[in-house]
Amino acid sequence: MHITKDTAVEFHYTLSEGDQHIETSTTDEPLSYIHGNDSMLPGLEKALDNKTTGDKFSVTLSPEESYGEFKEGLVQRIPIKHLQGLGNNKAWKAGMSAIVESNQGKHQVTIIKVGKFNADCDLNHPFAGKTLTFDVEVISVREATAEELSHGHVHGAGGCGH
Numbered sequence: 495m496h497i498t499k500d501t502a503v504e505f506h507y508t509l510s511e512g513d514q515h516i517e518t519s520t521t522d523e524p525l526s527y528i529h530g531n532d533s534m535l536p537g538l539e540k541a542l543d544n545k546t547t548g549d550k551f552s553v554t555l556s557p558e559e560s561y562g563e564f565k566e567g568l569v570q571r572i573p574i575k576h577l578q579g580l581g582n583n584k585a586w587k588a589g590m591s592a593i594v595e596s597n598q599g600k601h602q603v604t605i606i607k608v609g610k611f612n613a614d615c616d617l618n619h620p621f622a623g624k625t626l627t628f629d630v631e632v633i634s635v636r637e638a639t640a641e642e643l644s645h646g647h648v649h650g651a652g653g654c655g656h
Contacts, residue, residue, distance in 0.1 A: 495635045497545050499530030502648045504633040505542070511624050524633045526648040533646065535560045538628055545632050554627045564623030571612045572603070586613055591620060 497503055504524040509516045519525050527533045529542065537559025541551065557563050577592040586592065590605045592615065603615040642649055 495546060495637075497529050497542050497632070497635050500638050500643060501529045502634075502636050502638040502642060503527055503529050503542065504635075504648075506631045506633060508629040510627045510629070511621075516621075516626075528638045528642060528646065528648060531643075531646060538630075541628075542630070542632070545635075547632055547635050549632045550630065552627060552629045554625060556625055557623050560626055561619040561621040561624070564618050568617045569606060569614055570617055572615050574608070574611060574613055577603075577605075577613060577615075 495501065504526045506519045506524050508518040508520060529539065534542070535555065537555035538553065540559075541553035545551070572594060574586060576594055577586060578595070579591065579593045580586065586605055586608045588605055588607055592603055592605060592613075593600050594603050594615070595601075601617065602619055603617055604620055605613050605615055607614040638648065
């Protein structure tokens with residue numbers, strides 16, 4: 495089966511900027527999404543279009559095709575209680591990434607400065623302004639279920655969970 499609109503896709507990736515390895519999914523579960531529903535980076539989704547299980551390829555994306563251009567001065571003071579993703583760390587520190595939920599969905603931010611109750615955060619995605627290379631391996635492709643399409647995401651083996 496080929497990747498087309500409304501297919502559920504699982505893939506592994508390794509992300510690099512130039513010669514610098516940034517992150518990989520190969521040591522964890524593959525990334526999954528529903529193709530053609532604006533839930534994936536535009537350039538990466540375009541590169542995945544019409545691929546099939548087992549395909550391996552590399553694609554280099556400009557900022558416009560991935561996380562956008564870096565915008566100067568995109569800083570906001572956010573109450574610490576709204577920062578998510580601390581894990582086992584005891585406290586937020588400058589340079590850490592956090593997830594913030596807004597009326598436009600979840601966004602990754604970078605903490606610039608931490609006070610007692612608030613943190614100044616750079617709202618640019620950490621990869622904004624970067625030309626990125628994705629090495630991709632398609633793990634599986636199948637038709638998305640009606641429930642997945644209505645929820646807007648792929649469900650795992652145990653179902654949605656929420």
